[in-house]
Amino acid sequence: MKQKSGDCYIDVWRDADFRGESKRLYGPAEYRSLEFTEGNWCDDIGSLRVGPNAFVMAYHRRDFQDELITFGPNEEVADLGRFKFDDDIESMKVIDSLKIFNHLEYNSALAPEAPEPAGAEPAGGGKPQPNPHKGKRWKGRRR
Secondary structure, eight states, X not given: OOOOOSSOEEEEEEEGGGEEEEEEEESSEEESOOEETTEEOTTOOOEEEEOTTEEEXXXXXXXXXEEEEEEXXXXXXXXXXXXXXXXXXXXXXXXXXXXXXXXXXXXXXHSOOOOOOXXXXXXXTTOXXXXXXXXXXXXXXXX
């Protein structure tokens, strides 16, 4: 798989406590199997560190099958054994968190304004606002 640059990646180690052989997997990318020409990492990851712009979805089996565990930006796990995923990851997706946040900002810009929380000062400097529905009749079925 072609390596990409930037802060979207995950570093993995064969042993707990960030020891042993290590490898960097760049994203955004989908790794259906962790078998690479330079070595097989299937079921052989003991610890990991996620890059600052990455989300990782790690799967128990190849092709994104079986149990799933997720990790966020800058997350470090010194021992995957505490998650019962020690030496038990065979595929993963590395997702660019900047694209996710840009998508969320875009969606929130399209969303209607949220109502003011209870107890908040009304808009307009505390002056009562006219009812926008006054004089409008509801044309639905009555219960």
